[in-house]
Amino acid sequence: MHGMITVVGTGPGSTDHITPAALRSICEADVVIGYSTYLDLLPDLLVGKEVISSSMMQEVNRCRAAFDEAEKGRRVVMVSGGDPGIYAMAGLIFEIAAERNSSIEIEVVPGIAAVNSCAARLGAPLMHDFATVSLSDLLTPWETIERRLHAVAAADFVIAIYNPKSKKRAEHIALARDILLQYRNPETPVGIVKAATRSDERIILSDLGHMLDAEITMQTTIIVGNSLTFTWHGKMITPRGYRGKYRLGEEQPKSE
């Protein structure tokens, strides 16, 4: 029997948002590997399966364990919250496959990413061109992150911010906000979402001027509107386009 690794996205955590393809992969697995926070959200799917779950094991070690098991001929599912292809485990699995020059078959089953689920709960904040930016500088120089924030703020992208804060970098979100304020008005709508679609969901609709008053943690996703984003009845809405194509001026840094 040939082993294989399936990297599966379980979406925002509610079982309502796991696709049939993801569920089937988990059901058919011999071994399920994942961060315990995500595995704990799964229903009774793991009964009778070997589970390699740890909040402590490093990501790289978890991925190496997946290859070790697959090389024994087992069907391994690597569980990722959200979409495994967006700031999650798919890339590391392929990086390690290339490093080992592994012949193990690898499949990725997409999931509902935080950017999808948070947007849905906020209304329709994305809708036009958007960019995702992670504020984690563990593997990316902070200068690169700042440069990216300048670039997408100046070009009027809706911006989804991942990993806005941790104990070691509590000030990053404030620095990022200051950069965005160089290009957008303080009244620009900002959605702050934690645990979207789950029982402990928290949704806050704020703006660039006030967003730092909200509780922001490592698990929060933040969506910053573009120059046309507006709020209505508690929803955050970005229009599909620049009506009449006459609003080009709004893409320039504001000069008030």
Add this chain to the structure above:
Amino acid sequence: MHGMITVVGTGPGSTDHITPAALRSICEADVVIGYSTYLDLLPDLLVGKEVISSSMMQEVNRCRAAFDEAEKGRRVVMVSGGDPGIYAMAGLIFEIAAERNSSIEIEVVPGIAAVNSCAARLGAPLMHDFATVSLSDLLTPWETIERRLHAVAAADFVIAIYNPKSKKRAEHIALARDILLQYRNPETPVGIVKAATRSDERIILSDLGHMLDAEITMQTTIIVGNSLTFTWHGKMITPRGYRGKYRLGEEQPKSE
């Protein structure tokens, strides 16, 4: 009885990738409204339901029909391919709600967007900061689109291109490619995906230098790697970070 509108994402089209929440919304609906291309992909879910399907009706008219039906007290589902919040119907529904000052309850059920499903089929091309850019200039000035391409290319984002081509704007993708080549090498990996996860799926792994040789249509999604993206055994892989944080120079426009 109170009418409501649920905007539902059906993902890439294969029923394997529709979430339980989306399926349930469709099952519970009195009326299902959608573009016939998407409705035709659904299984036997529509039996016994009133279906308002048209390839001809304008998007705005479809949304107005949703409000007309909901105001009669009916449960209306507006079906969107992919994720309704990404270049799809969620925004227009809220725009019209605001315009009508409607009190109809609106819910958005997220789906697997093209960017998620195409990335999964290509391997792990997103993984780091990415931006989506639509090349449709129907509602957005072309100058804005060009400016955005410059911004995200210079700042080394992975770039997902939506609506790359239509009969009226066959040259847009060539213009976009020329902009990207100002910042990235011709060898930069490019994934070109049509009908991801469906029986007629087409996946092409190319590069910036050769991508225009591939068939590209309105339904194609294109993912352009960043400066570190590589290919391995037919997969497109973007590393999670800038190892050692010493590769900053690659973010500058190349000067060869």
